[in-house]
Amino acid sequence: MNPLLNPILLSKLAWNYFSIMGRIWKLNKDEMKRYQEKMFLKVLRYAYHKTIFYRKKYDAAGVDIEKIRGLEDSKNLPLVSKEELASKSLEEILPRKYRDKMGYKVSTSGSSGKPIILFFPLYESTINSIYGLRILKAYGLNWRKARVSNIGDFSIPGSSDEEIYRDLAEKAMSMKLLGEHQMLSVNESGEILIKRLSEFKPDVIIGYTSVLVNLAFLRKEGLGEDIRPKYIISSGEILDKYSRKLIEDAFDAEVKNLYASTEGAITAFECLEGKMHVNADLIYLETVDEEGNVVEEGKIGNAVITKLLPVGVPIIRYSGLADMVSLSDEDCECGINTPIIKSLEGRKRESIILPDRRVIPPASAPLPLIESLEKFNVTNLERFQFYQEKMDRVEIRLKFRGETREKEKLLKDIEEGYRKLFGKGIRVEVKEVGKIENPSGSPLPPTVISRVRLE
Missing domain, CATH: 3.40.50.12780 (ANL, N-terminal domain)
Structure with missing residues (x-):
């Protein structure tokens, strides 16, 4: 019944x-x-x-x-x-x-x-x-x-x-x-x-x-x-x-x-x-x-x-x-x-932690990226992810769908945007990937993967 x-x-x-x-x-x-x-x-x-x-x-x-x-x-x-x-x-x-x-x-x-x-x-x-x-x-x-x-x-x-x-x-x-x-x-x-x-x-x-x-x-x-x-x-x-x-x-x-x-x-x-x-x-x-x-x-x-x-x-x-x-x-x-x-x-816990103890949360992390996408009128970015192995190293992974105009200039502009956001002493690498990592066991990949914890 x-x-x-x-x-x-x-x-x-x-x-x-x-x-x-x-x-x-x-x-x-x-x-x-x-x-x-x-x-x-x-x-x-x-x-x-x-x-x-x-x-x-x-x-x-x-x-x-x-x-x-x-x-x-x-x-x-x-x-x-x-x-x-x-x-x-x-x-x-x-x-x-x-x-x-x-x-x-x-x-x-x-x-x-x-x-x-x-x-x-x-x-x-x-x-x-x-x-x-x-x-x-x-x-x-x-x-x-x-x-x-x-x-x-x-x-x-x-x-x-x-x-x-x-x-x-x-x-x-x-x-x-x-x-x-x-x-x-x-x-x-x-x-x-x-x-x-x-x-x-x-x-x-x-x-x-x-x-x-x-x-x-x-x-x-x-x-x-x-x-x-x-x-x-x-x-x-x-x-x-x-x-x-x-x-x-x-x-x-x-x-x-x-x-x-x-x-x-x-x-x-x-x-x-x-x-x-x-x-x-x-x-x-x-x-x-x-x-x-x-x-x-x-x-x-x-x-x-x-x-x-x-x-x-x-x-x-x-x-x-x-x-x-x-x-x-x-x-x-x-x-x-x-x-x-x-x-x-x-x-x-899914935020970027910087040496000066600043915390860049998942919602704020994409802001310089979005500025660059708008600047170059790019609309084919399918997925992005921020990977932080160490406090002074952040990797930005981008998965595009199809061809991207002025890709090298775009990647350089994104890198410069994050260097300004993070400050001196932070190594920033922006790269195109074929697949976004999903190590968390959740149905979908997280926006930020950080191995750094703020003590």
């Missing part, structure tokens, strides 16, 4: 749907903050009283949760690292009442360390899916009619795409509760993906940036001319200016950015005005420095998330995303009243 037919679950879903869908427009900033305060305290008490891990952690740190009265006091709670969460069994992090409930056992990719095994009850998973539908609403689409192609980690056992998205989408479609959703594997060749997309004719395409770039080149080469999405959503990798324009030009569609993870669900999405809005009614996002102190608005810090759902495995002050971001409380003309991510820089 389809569990979504359960009348109790359906009634809960209906209530959550009407509560969630309009909340980020309906609540003003003060009202949203009060909502976050209320949900944060619920999650904190739920985690302390219902899980072995959080109770032991807070007791060991001398935290009296009754003295935590709101978000301002959250800084008194210790951070939870990815390594710490990965070392715990489900019995330690999941409340006992969920151990026999229907749900999904999934794992994180492990690309930034040891994977974490998590359990998402069916109820929590359906709530998370509503936040995905809300993005379609923000783009002016009818989620019950929109045709969505998702190129993700399908066919990979244990991934949230394969275990949760596929199952829920198929069940919802069978009940006519959802528009048609096509699930494509990131491991398929570009030619096969183009063929499947042409057959499906999606309104929205979701995928990794590098996969979308590959499809853009195939589109420019004459394949998939009948693929005409209204929006293309990039997720899972840094969306740089060059890649965004390349994809937009190839498909004549707006490209939007999405910040999501297994642990944090849909943390933020880009609105029609080009601002990256935090799903503040689902995620409380902080930015902290290396000592765990909250940084001021506008400054780049390490992302720390708390999931505002007292369901399943609690996620409280979790630093394991390892992303560097900056936040702003500015207003947006789109009408969404939530904090904005001004800068999404990527993972610090």
Whole structure:
């Protein structure tokens, strides 16, 4: 039997749907903050009283949760690292009442360390899916009619795409509760993906940036001319200016950015005005420095998330995303009243570390490269990667598609740009390669591979 037919679950879903869908427009900033305060305290008490891990952690740190009265006091709670969460069994992090409930056992990719095994009850998973539908609403689409192609980690056992998205989408479609959703594997060749997309004719395409770039080149080469999405959503990798324009030009569609993870669900999405809005009614996002102190608005810090759902495995002050971001409380003309991510820089462990202790994160590393590409009007760079073996040596690897005009001048210009950025004493080598290295075990190669660690 389809569990979504359960009348109790359906009634809960209906209530959550009407509560969630309009909340980020309906609540003003003060009202949203009060909502976050209320949900944060619920999650904190739920985690302390219902899980072995959080109770032991807070007791060991001398935290009296009754003295935590709101978000301002959250800084008194210790951070939870990815390594710490990965070392715990489900019995330690999941409340006992969920151990026999229907749900999904999934794992994180492990690309930034040891994977974490998590359990998402069916109820929590359906709530998370509503936040995905809300993005379609923000783009002016009818989620019950929109045709969505998702190129993700399908066919990979244990991934949230394969275990949760596929199952829920198929069940919802069978009940006519959802528009048609096509699930494509990131491991398929570009030619096969183009063929499947042409057959499906999606309104929205979701995928990794590098996969979308590959499809853009195939589109420019004459394949998939009948693929005409209204929006293309990039997720899972840094969306740089060059890649965004390349994809937009190839498909004549707006490209939007999405910040999501297994642990944090849909943390933020880009609105029609080009601002990256935090799903503040689902995620409380902080930015902290290396000592765990909250940084001021506008400054780049390490992302720390708390999931505002007292369901399943609690996620409280979790630093394991390892992303560097900056936040702003500015207003947006789109009408969404939530904090904005001004800068999404990527993972610090995937950054270039210089001798003067400067850190060049994955989102900032391509900037001189993009300047050179624009200067020489080059649009056939398929993939790039920065490889740092030592602190004073950086190799820039470029994979072109087809012939490149004035290639030698271009490579020299790129080299000069990075010499200016890195400063004296850094050896910079720019070279063309036939293949980009992927040593991390993730489905796609990282933008930066650095063997250097900032002590």
